[in-house]
Amino acid sequence: MSIFFFLSSLSIFGTATIITPTAVAATTGSTTSKKYLYQYSWTKVAPMPLARSDASATTVGDKILLAGGCVGKQVLQNWGGYGCDAITKSATLFDPTTETFEAVPDMPRERYRHAATEVNGKVYLLGGTDLSYPEPQIAPVDVFDAKSKTWSTLPSEDNLSPGAMTDPAAFAIGTKLYFVGGYETTTYNATNKVWSYDTAT
Numbered sequence: 001m002s003i004f005f006f007l008s009s010l011s012i013f014g015t016a017t018i019i020t021p022t023a024v025a026a027t028t029g030s031t032t033s034k035k036y037l038y039q040y041s042w043t044k045v046a047p048m049p050l051a052r053s054d055a056s057a058t059t060v061g062d063k064i065l066l067a068g069g070c071v072g073k074q075v076l077q078n079w080g081g082y083g084c085d086a087i088t089k090s091a092t093l094f095d096p097t098t099e100t101f102e103a104v105p106d107m108p109r110e111r112y113r114h115a116a117t118e119v120n121g122k123v124y125l126l127g128g129t130d131l132s133y134p135e136p137q138i139a140p141v142d143v144f145d146a147k148s149k150t151w152s153t154l155p156s157e158d159n160l161s162p163g164a165m166t167d168p169a170a171f172a173i174g175t176k177l178y179f180v181g182g183y184e185t186t187t188y189n190a191t192n193k194v195w196s197y198d199t200a201t
Helices: none
Strands: 001-004 011-012 017-026 036-044 056-060 063-067 072-078 082-084 090-095 102-106 115-119 122-126 142-145 150-153 169-173 176-180 194-199
Touching: 056 115, 056 122, 063 122, 115 176, 122 176
Parallel strands: 115 169
Antiparallel strands: 001 011, 011 017, 017 036, 056 063, 063 090, 072 082, 090 102, 115 122, 122 142, 142 150, 169 176, 176 194
16 A cells, blocks of 8 residues: 655555545644644545555646555465565556546556655666565665656666665655655565665756
C-alpha cells in the first residue's frame, strides 16, 4: 500500500481511496502543544488496473506515477520467512482530477520495495530488489520522463553502488535527490547512511 498527500488530498493506493480534508484548524502556541482538527470525507475511485503492494507512488506534475511492486501473494520461502511470489515492471499514471488511470511503458526492469522521487518532471527509481536469489540490491537508477512518457537508465557510473538498499526512503531538494536508510539483503542489517545525487551535474 502506498500513502501520500497530494493537492489537498490523501491518496491511498492498494485500496484506491482518497481522503479530502474540508477544514483544518489549529490553536496557537508551541509546536508541542498544538492541536489539530480535521474534517474529511472518503471517496472511492475506480480500482487500479493492476493491484500491487510494495510499489512506489510519486507525484509528478498533476499526476501520480505508480511503479513496480508485488502483484503476487506472500508465500513461505525456503529461508523460513514470507515473501512475494510475483513482481512487476509495469507503471501507471493516476490523475486525481479525473480519477482515471493511464498505462505507460514498462520500467526497464522489475523491482519492488524501492523508493522514488521527482525532480523537474522526472521520477527517479532507487534501490529495491527483485525475485532473484540470493536477493539482490538493485543499483541501476531508472528514470521516467513524464513529458515524453519514456524510461531511461542513468549511466552505470551513476549507479547506487555500494549504496543500493531495499526498503529505503527518498526525497528531493532542488535538483538533488537523497536516498536514505533501508537495509542490505545479505545479513538484513539496516543502515543509517544517506546518499545524494545532483541531477543537474
